Amino acid sequence: MSLASRFSDTLACNLWIYRILPFLRWWPRVNRQTLRSDAIAGLTGALIVLPQGVAFATIAGLPPQYGLYAAMVPAVIAALFGSSWHLVSGPTTAISIAVFASVAPHATPGSPEFIKLVLTLTFLVGVFELLLGLARMGTLVNFISHTVVIGFTAGAAVLIAGSQIKHFFGLEMARGLPLHEILYHLVLKLDQINPYVTAVGLITLLSGILVKRYLPRFPYMIGAMIVGSLAAFVLNHHFGTLHTGIRTVGALPAGLPPLSMPDFSFKALHDMLFPALVVTMLALTEAVSISRAIAAKSEQRIDGNQEFIGQGLSNILGSFFSSYASSGSFNRSGVNYASGAQTPLAAVFASLALVLILLLVAPLAAYLPTAAMAGILFLVAWGLIDFHHIGAIWKMSRSESLVLWVTLIGTLINLEKGIFFGVLLSLMFYLYRTSRPQVQAVVPDPEPGSYHYIDATGRRECPQLKMLRINGSIFFGAVDHVQSHLHQVDADNPQAKHVLIVASGINFVDIAGAEMLVQEAKRRRRMGGGLYFYRVKESACEMLRRGSYAEEIGKENIFPAKSRPIEAIYPKLDADVCARCTARIFPECQEQLPDGRRRTD
Template identity: 35%
Template sequence: MTLTRYLPILDWGRRYDREAFASDAVAALIVTIMLIPQSLAYAMLAGLPPEAGIYASIAPILLYAVFGTSRALAVGPVAVVSLLTAAAVGQVAEAGTAGYAVAALTLAFLSGAFLLALGLFRLGFIANFLSHPVIAGFITASGILIAASQLKHILGIPASGDTLFEMAYELGRGLDRVNLPTLVIGVTATAFLFWVRRGLKPLLRRAGLGPKAADYATKAGPVAAVVATTLAVWALGLDSAGVGIVGTVPQGLPPLTLPGFSPDLISQLLLPAILISVIGFVESISVAQTLAAKRRQRIDPDQELIGLGAANLGAAFTGGYPVTGGFARSVVNYDAGAATPAAGAFTAAGLMVAALALTPLVHYLPNATLAATIIVAVTSLVDFSILSRTWTYARADFLAVAATILLTLALGVEAGVSAGVLLSIALHLYKTSKPHVAEVGRIAGTEHFRNILRHEVETDPSVVFLRPDESLYFVNARFLEDMVLARIADAPALRHVVLVCSAVNDVDFSALESLEALNARLREAGIGLHLAEVKGPVMDRLQGSHLPGDLNGRVFLTQNAAWSCLVEGGAVNEGRGGWRIARAS
């Protein structure tokens, strides 16, 4: 059982049959055709040689097929992780140098080791510290930065910069050096790829092609752009006219490589590796769970961490760079009928063939076409509707999203993702620091209690029922204490305060001390402090403290029992373990 948990291939592999093989083979063919230009493009985005993109798509896919739990997730280079890689590695080495490649390998190694450790210790919940609105804001800003970073290849001018303003400034300075043939190729390829996305499938359907065939042809659209522009550059000799091309790509299987292990390099890349790991895992697990739900399959987040960790370690030792599950290719893999992770293994085999036999064919592939591929791919990442939706629903979330977008665009991706993590945590702390606390009363003729501001209820001037709708911990403990004291200040007839704990899932030590202080203050004022509807695990924790014995009141099983006892004068029965559990007579 344990071995199957860590090696999911032993589970689905036992049931693998001819039908699954046929489905996986078709899906692998479609994904391979799509992945070849994407891999080259994303390697360029990461500042690495084009072959690094193919290398990063072979061993990682094979390892994920062994350790991953998703039947449709396609692992490899993705736009956001490629951008984060360029930002991180660019801080420690210059692009095009051996040190840059070693730093990229080290980044993949650190990312893989971190993900693997999280999975083995079942710490996948750490990814929950990034809220969805903040992630959406970061990805939107990253999409804009990625598209802006590729404009230099479309225009054929040298430009640099890590922020949107730096990129815009550099592009503006170089407009007088625009290479016309490059511009024509870049604009034409971009326009064609956008048209393929929206217009090719309806055109093929009108021509009588079946829906599946039309869909597959649409997915292969980028390959047509690659072939056409490569032939144009080769036939017209446009490389001599200043058109940037991919050039010579080494022919062969991924080499065995070693990341750098110098303490200085590791210390510089450790934090970026953690950020890349968390961002990549959040993107990957959301895609995997979405696709699994459509087929009523189960995803194990902790095992996914192990699978992605193994994939990144594989990239580190085979000439790649950090990888994760990609949205676009995973959806294509799913739609093409991938039945098991073996589809990924077949995709890796297809990429091996490409690395061995097809790399000479991309010598004249213009960089402008790869840039167009990236620009069209990342447009799906840009979603400004998150701003309007959060503005309408929760202004705090809106501020977090807007701040993440602005900081990412203005300061770069590392600052943006760091701000995203801090904003997610700060947003949670802010929301829970002032929890909603409802004063409740009894609906006449029933045993139900509701908020006195929302319902017609019975109350008594000598008793107040307060229901904190949040767990009690160090951030909000003082808030509850101050609120109770403020409530009793203007109520001279008040004799009892009942804290209804139905929504309290935990009470930490700070909150316990706050409750003890509140109990002492109320005792001095001649007011009893009572608890009602305390959950079992919370009660177990409280029983290990002094609060039960010192409580200036009772613990009631239900709100209605507290009402019966304190308002109507009902009987009280002693509970187990020293708790005085009051019940209605």
């Protein structure tokens, strides 16, 4: 065996191993310095996720500790089997609200049945993510537009705020009410608002705003929790707990995540199948977009398929360790990078630190008022609404604005279907745009020695040879649009029997497009003219060659880049028409006619 063959086999083997054990790619980077940096970043991340995890679990309708469990095992697995050096997985706002909306119709939030269904949902999400990653479908998230994500997130933010109204004002309301009913009950029960509970919520809300503004380096959620808890303690001490009616979250169980088992019954799998698709779409969009955003700063290349695999494994294993669906966390990932993390070990250290912190502070959750949690979640909801991009979309594009508001309003009505309606409408606009490629009249650039063609607007054109530039792919959806433009040439000028297509902007031609071009070429020949192509890209040319379409069009009618198709086409024009023409836009028609006769005028 040659040295080159051995090297090739070794390289292929290494690539295979890297796909199975991707952490081997970055493991050689680990040293004493990176371990120190990763440990500091991990500790910072653990402090941040502590209040976040409790808040997100509350949103999801789960006991508070489940938000912390979701930041332990899944974070480690996603870090080891993903491709990003800085992405930190765990509970997120969008996933939490999607989990609650998906499972609440099937079981009472917080009940054992609810928890089992959540674990089933998490397992299915992991399976879908893993299958998509193994099938190399990482590019699927590119079809979920940024506008859809903004609209969904804004809608989810409103739902989060709505779900906390009863806790913020101390009102009795059934769980799982739709937003409009929550607002209706709020209006009906304005006279029943508990002033002590509302005071705790307002103090927490205001303290969070002040900490975030004046102490940006201090975790504002922790600061708000401390101030809110102290306010509740003072009110309870002065007026008495029975009089104030201030409720607390309750002590958290201290320890490692307990083993769990999803509900694999047919009914549970059937009920959670569609919601799992929604959560999968959200989770993968979050994870890949966040990892790419941070990779742009760290100059790292992200493998979307490997991220799918890492997220899938993290949710599959997490469902057996009391974790609900997790994804990439923007806040934790951003802080992880800003704190100096060098490798994914920072996420591992964060999970270990979270366990230690939980052992110390779990009993203190007994002093955390639910009104304080509501105030914190109001802050989270407000921060989720991207007012800047919403305003920019409103000014720039009507179609994108429609996608935004359909997604947002659809999310408020039905969270699961809202995002699908947004994606569907976004794809419809995309297909509409791609099915109408730009067809522009052009003429040769008059500059001496130029091979280019320029916009014909305001310039004279040849009456016999129509030159068109097509910018966009010619596929089944665009065939009718392109064909109508080619037929319109005859309606506008019956003498224009010859058509030259400047094809540098055509990226792709499918079978329907190729057959249409062959039909047009044959039609032009019957008219006594022809259809010609200049600067066809190799990918489109290969398609025409494979299907023998190039032979039917005529290989002599396909001209490569930096050639002069006019030199070959001009002799085919009608000399009598040229004799009367005053446009004379070609160098060839300045001195002689197509049949070789010299001009006399």
